[in-house]
Amino acid sequence: MSKPKVATCSLAGCFGCHMSFLDIDERILQLVELVDFGPSPINDLKHFTDRCRVGLVEGGCANAENVRVLREFRTHCDILVSMGYCATSGGIPAMRNLVSMEECLREAYMEGPSVHNPTGRVPGDLELPLLLDKVRPCHEVVKIDYHLPGCPPSADAIWAALCALVSDAPIELPYQLIKYD
Amino acid sequence: MDTEVRQITSDACRAFANDGTRLLDILHEIQRRLGHVPPDAIEAIADCTSLAPVRVQQTLAFYAFFSDRPLGKVVIRLCDDVVDRMWGYDAVRAAFEKALGIPMGGTTPDGMIGLQRTPCIGMSDQSPAALVGTTVFTRLTPESAERIVAGLRAGCQPAELIEKCGDGNNAHTLVRAMVRNNIRQPGAVLLTEGERGAAIANALAMSPAEVIRTVKNARLRGCGGAGFPTGMKWEFARSARGPRKLIFCNADEGEPGTFKDRVLLTEHPNRVFAGMTIAGYAVGAAEGILYLRAEYAYLRPFLEDILARRRADGLLGNAIRGKHSFGFDIRIQLGAGSYVCGAELALLRSCEGGPGEPMTRPPFPVQSGYLGCPSVVNNVETLALVTKILESGAPAFSELGEEGCSGTKLLSLSGDCTRPGVYEVPLGTPLRDVLDMCGGGDARSVLVGGASGRFVGPALFDRLISFDDLSTGGAIIVFGPQRSVPEIVELYSHFFAEESCGYCAPCRIGTVLLRERLGRIVRGTGEPADLEYLEELGDTMKATSRCGLGQAAPNALLSSLKNFRPAYEELVRSDPDGFKRAFDLDKAVTQAGEIAARLSIRGQEVAL
Ligand SMILES: Cc1cc2nc3c(=O)[nH]c(=O)nc-3n(C[C@H](O)[C@H](O)[C@H](O)COP(=O)(O)O)c2cc1C
Ligand code: SF4
Ligand code: SF4
Ligand code: FES
Numbered sequence: 080m081s082k083p084k085v086a087t088c089s090l091a092g093c094f095g096c097h098m099s100f101l102d103i104d105e106r107i108l109q110l111v112e113l114v115d116f117g118p119s120p121i122n123d124l125k126h127f128t129d130r131c132r133v134g135l136v137e138g139g140c141a142n143a144e145n146v147r148v149l150r151e152f153r154t155h156c157d158i159l160v161s162m163g164y165c166a167t168s169g170g171i172p173a174m175r176n177l178v179s180m181e182e183c184l185r186e187a188y189m190e191g192p193s194v195h196n197p198t199g200r201v202p203g204d205l206e207l208p209l210l211l212d213k214v215r216p217c218h219e220v221v222k223i224d225y226h227l228p229g230c231p232p233s234a235d236a237i238w239a240a241l242c243a244l245v246s247d248a249p250i251e252l253p254y255q256l257i258k259y260d
Numbered sequence: 261m262d263t264e265v266r267q268i269t270s271d272a273c274r275a276f277a278n279d280g281t282r283l284l285d286i287l288h289e290i291q292r293r294l295g296h297v298p299p300d301a302i303e304a305i306a307d308c309t310s311l312a313p314v315r316v317q318q319t320l321a322f323y324a325f326f327s328d329r330p331l332g333k334v335v336i337r338l339c340d341d342v343v344d345r346m347w348g349y350d351a352v353r354a355a356f357e358k359a360l361g362i363p364m365g366g367t368t369p370d371g372m373i374g375l376q377r378t379p380c381i382g383m384s385d386q387s388p389a390a391l392v393g394t395t396v397f398t399r400l401t402p403e404s405a406e407r408i409v410a411g412l413r414a415g416c417q418p419a420e421l422i423e424k425c426g427d428g429n430n431a432h433t434l435v436r437a438m439v440r441n442n443i444r445q446p447g448a449v450l451l452t453e454g455e456r457g458a459a460i461a462n463a464l465a466m467s468p469a470e471v472i473r474t475v476k477n478a479r480l481r482g483c484g485g486a487g488f489p490t491g492m493k494w495e496f497a498r499s500a501r502g503p504r505k506l507i508f509c510n511a512d513e514g515e516p517g518t519f520k521d522r523v524l525l526t527e528h529p530n531r532v533f534a535g536m537t538i539a540g541y542a543v544g545a546a547e548g549i550l551y552l553r554a555e556y557a558y559l560r561p562f563l564e565d566i567l568a569r570r571r572a573d574g575l576l577g578n579a580i581r582g583k584h585s586f587g588f589d590i591r592i593q594l595g596a597g598s599y600v601c602g603a604e605l606a607l608l609r610s611c612e613g614g615p616g617e618p619m620t621r622p623p624f625p626v627q628s629g630y631l632g633c634p635s636v637v638n639n640v641e642t643l644a645l646v647t648k649i650l651e652s653g654a655p656a657f658s659e660l661g662e663e664g665c666s667g668t669k670l671l672s673l674s675g676d677c678t679r680p681g682v683y684e685v686p687l688g689t690p691l692r693d694v695l696d697m698c699g700g701g702d703a704r705s706v707l708v709g710g711a712s713g714r715f716v717g718p719a720l721f722d723r724l725i726s727f728d729d730l731s732t733g734g735a736i737i738v739f740g741p742q743r744s745v746p747e748i749v750e751l752y753s754h755f756f757a758e759e760s761c762g763y764c765a766p767c768r769i770g771t772v773l774l775r776e777r778l779g780r781i782v783r784g785t786g787e788p789a790d791l792e793y794l795e796e797l798g799d800t801m802k803a804t805s806r807c808g809l810g811q812a813a814p815n816a817l818l819s820s821l822k823n824f825r826p827a828y829e830e831l832v833r834s835d836p837d838g839f840k841r842a843f844d845l846d847k848a849v850t851q852a853g854e855i856a857a858r859l860s861i862r863g864q865e866v867a868l
Contacts, residue, residue: 143849153838180851203856209849222789222838 083132083245086117086156090145091172091214092138095231096163097121100135102234114245117155127155133244134158135237136223138165140215141172144208153221158244161217162237164230173214180212225250228257262300268293269301273308280309281631283319283613284596287326296327315614322615322761323596324378325554332367332374334412337391338400340377341516342711342751343674343737344388348401352388353377355402359409373412379599379755380516380711381555384674384737385442385681392418394557396439429526434562441523445697447668447684448660449648450641456530457575459650463538464583468498471542475646478654479666484510484602484639485709485733486808490646493636496626497543500634505545507536508611508630508637512553512595512602515710516755517735520670521640523682525552525559528644529566533590535643537576538650540588543636548590551607554597563592599759600809604637605629606761617763618807641670641734662688665726669734673698675707676740691730692721700738705745705824710735711752712812715745715820745824746831749816750778756813767810770801774814785842786832795821 089097097120103110117131118124134156140146153159164170175183184201188194217223227240236256243250272289276282286305290297297320306313320326338344338353353364356375360368367374383389386398392408395418411421425431426440443451463471476491497505509532513521524532536548552560567590570576578587598616600606606616608630629635638646645667649657658666665687671694674680678699685694695703706716708725709732716723716730723730739748753775762768777794780786798814798821805811821828835841 142852143845146843146845146848150837150839159838181855184852184855201856207856209856210852211848212851213848215843218840220840220843222835222840 082113082115084117084130085114085119085133085135085241085245086127086131086152087119087121087135088137088148088152089120090136090138090149090166090217091141092163092165092170094120094137096137096166096237099229099231099234100162100237103238104234106238113242127151129155131156132158133160133241135160135162135241136166136217137162137231139169139172139217140211140220141175142208142210146211146220149217149220158224159217159221160225160227160240160244161223162227163232164228166217167226167228168216169214170230173216176213180210184210229259232257262298265294265298265300266304269304270308273305278308278310280311280315281611281613283309283311283316284323284594284610287320287323288594288596291326295333296330299328302328311613318615319613322617323598325595325597330367330371331376333372334393334418335374335376335391336408337376337378337381338364339379339381339383339387339389339391341380341384341387341755342748343380343384343517345751346675346743347387349388351402352390352400352405355405356409359406373409378555378597379759380514380518382513382519382522382553383439384517384519384672384735386440387674391555392421395419395422396437396555396558397422398438398440429562432562434565435526435559437558439522439526439558441526442681443523443527444673444679444681445683445685447670447686449657449668449684450524450528450531450644450670451682451684454531454648454651456534457573457581459531459534459647460537460541460575461581463541463650464581464586468542468544471538471650472498474654475542475649478649478657480642480645480649480657481666481727482639483641483645483669483733485515485712485731487727487731490638490642493626493638494539494542496624497545497634497636500627502628502632502634504547505543505634506630506636507539507543507545507548508604508607508635509536509548509550509640509643510602510604510607510637511550511556511640512599512607513556513640514553514599514602514759515712515733515735516752517672517674517707517710517737518733519672519674520682520734522556522559524640524644524670525556525563529563530570531644531647532640533566533570534575535638535646536590537580537588538646539636539638539643541580541586543634545634545636546587546589548588549611549630550590550592551595551601551611552592553595553602557594560592560594567592598761599755600761600807603807603809605807607637608635615761617761618809620806639733660686661726662686663724663726664688665724665728669725669732671725671732671736672734673700673736673738675738676700676702676743677738685725687726688724690722690724691716691736694725694736695721695738698738702740703738704741705739705743705748705820707735707737707739707748707816708732709815710737711755712809712815715749715816715823717823720823744782745820745827746778747782749820750775750782752816753778753813756809760809760813761807764804764806764810766801766804767806767813770797770805770810771813773797774801774817778817780842781828781831783842784831787834787841788829788832789834790832791821791825791828 134152161167388400389398430437480490481487601610601616605618610616625635671683757771757775760771798818
């Protein structure tokens with residue numbers, strides 16, 4: 080039987096959750112025994128070729144491209160996991176929800192102390208994804224099956240959750256793994 | 261600093277002896293003279309009262325009827341509540357907006373008239389209703405809205421625009437309100453005449469302990485909603501230690517759909533004040549405070565006059581009825597537009613001049629309440645019943661109930677019924693009988709207990725109105741077959757989100773989440789999972805909120821999810837792709853597209 084497939088992506092996140100994932104250290108050898116990888120920053124595959132058992136999503140949705148990727152993950156993954164605070168609640172990027180979009184873009188592209196922008200305009204290149212009015216956690220955009228808290232969740236937590244999900248075992252996350260104070 | 265502001269502020273403070281606990285009165289006075297409370301006044305109040313400026317600021321910001329910017333020389337506060345929406349709120353609102361040339365929330369360019377929305381003003385039996393200044397207008401129509409605006413523009417005082425006064429004391433020279441009592445069914449106790457002074461005479465002939473025993477024997481329970489045994493409350497306060505004790509009459513009546521206390525205060529104020537006096541005698545208190553909601557300010561001159569007469573007749577003041585050992589007096593504290601101030605702990609904070617944030621219990625107010633003194637808080641109706649019990653004896657009262665209940669209850673009926681108004685029924689009366697009485701035979705759903713009450717359907721119409729079955733502080737709102745239960749619940753969710761005092765997280769955040777999720781459902785973008793989410797959220801709020809507001813805010817939702825589930829299920833649908841139906845990508849990127857001057861937004865998104 081073929082191995083279950085896992086896909087991962089980083090939306091509006093800092094890649095910290097992926098770094099934490101890689102902190103599983105030598106267990107990475109077990110991982111390649113256990114699963115195959117679909118699209119992921121780890122293998123730089125961009126597109127789904129077939130269904131995946133589990134999708135791990137880092138980061139929330141800040142722009143239209145994030146939404147596109149997240150919806151693609153929803154379509155191709157049996158189980159979707161929001162990994163880390165950006166994915167589960169918007170996290171640091173969502174702090175921009177407290178200021179208006181105009182003010183935010185003005186500061187970023189026109190008035191910020193380190194900005195050099197002789198055009199005096201917000202970039203409008205079609206290649207640039209448009210920002211959403213508010214940064215949203217993933218479950219506001221698609222159905223999410225599991226939330227893994229932490230900023231980032233520890234390698235042990237990600238490992239425990241992933242192993243359980245790919246092997247259909249109950250997820251056991253001891254209190255120490257999800258306690259953050 | 262503006263010398264006029266300073267003068268008015270220091271006059272206002274001096275009128276209340278520069279006493280910081282009278283901050284609400286001080287703010288009311290400044291606002292009456294200036295139309296708002298400007299920033300300069302905050303500093304000046306702080307100087308006069310020795311309060312920290314931030315304390316003044318906090319109180320000012322908390323109450324809906326205070327404003328730190330000019331809203332208009334006259335403010336029209338249109339009641340925006342479920343019952344008003346049933347009876348033409350939208351058309352009346354549009355008429356006001358058109359006549360004034362401003363949107364809701366605005367002020368006319370000349371600064372003369374402001375238009376604001378406000379929750380239930382206690383006129384649900386004659387809605388749509390509005391306050392213009394402190395004057396009440398009821399049964400509004402687009403035409404009467406236009407007339408009011410024209411009159412104000414012509415320089416009339418709001419009171420001059422009343423065409424016809426209501427019945428009973430509403431026509432009294434000190435009231436002159438168009439409000440109608442709508443007493444539909446006077447019962448054996450409250451809505452009948454009694455002899456003034458008889459109850460106090462009887463009480464003073466007994467020892468305080470005997471008075472408490474009488475109230476206990478009558479099995480009187482609080483009518484404000486919680487149903488706590490009144491005699492027991494008094495006993496706790498009597499045995500509490502402290503030289504200064506107080507009796508509070510809770511006339512905040514903020515529960516949407518409740519208006520029976522308004523009728524009691526209009527027609528039987530003597531009975532309410534006598535009840536406070538008897539409570540004072542029983543507990544050993546010499547001071548009473550009537551906390552009157554700002555929406556009922558139109559009753560204040562009348563009530564002050566009644567108090568003056570009682571003082572003149574020896575029913576208040578020193579040596580009541582010649583009994584030298586007992587003195588008692590009452591003052592009126594006006595609220596300022598806050599529902600949570602009806603919760604007793606918030607009420608006490610409000611009387612201390614602070615924002616109405618309920619404190620944590622224990623200590624209970626009977627041990628340590630207003631300024632740390634043992635304080636009894638009772639509802640208007642409870643206190644009126646005390647007078648009746650002392651007048652005719654405990655057995656006569658307790659025999660009035662049915663099915664093992666004691667006494668009667670005043671109900672405020674409104675909504676889809678032909679005879680809305682006040683009914684006095686024996687406790688233990690089936691809901692069905694009440695619906696028949698008020699001409700609500702067509703009811704499909706009934707909200708028992710107002711916005712924070714329970715939604716029941718025909719299957720439960722045989723249940724009894726009583727503290728142990730269908731419990732209510734008095735509000736019963738009837739809905740006919742044409743009304744949508746989820747829409748009603750959604751409308752009330754706005755009320756709770758706006759009235760939450762914000763102190764504790766489950767309520768501050770929970771009420772907003774509840775409103776947001778219910779909004780999705782009624783807008784047709786909800787999903788079946790949202791119903792489970794709402795159930796879980798409601799349970800959490802009930803279990804973890806600090807006061808009754810947050811604990812009761814999910815009641816209508818949870819009971820309707822139980823009793824009217826199909827009405828919700830009809831509205832929700834899941835997306836086959838697992839995409840959230842409430843998320844609209846096009847809408848979410850519109851603003852960014854406009855800013856970046858990208859005309860091909862749609863084109864790009866379609867390419868997804
Ligand atoms: C949010 C909230 C609002 C309340 N509003 C009122 C009110 O308007 N009038 C009232 O008598 N009790 C109100 N209560 C109940 C009071 O806290 C208190 O129980 C009551 O005044 C006690 O009087 P009773 O024992 O005579 O009923 C409210 C409670 C809560 C939690
Ligand atoms: S949750 Fe923390 S570590 Fe993960 S992407 Fe967000 S900021 Fe980075
Ligand atoms: S439950 Fe609501 S109203 Fe009560 S204390 Fe908490 S935030 Fe304030
Ligand atoms: S006065 Fe409008 S609903 Fe009560």
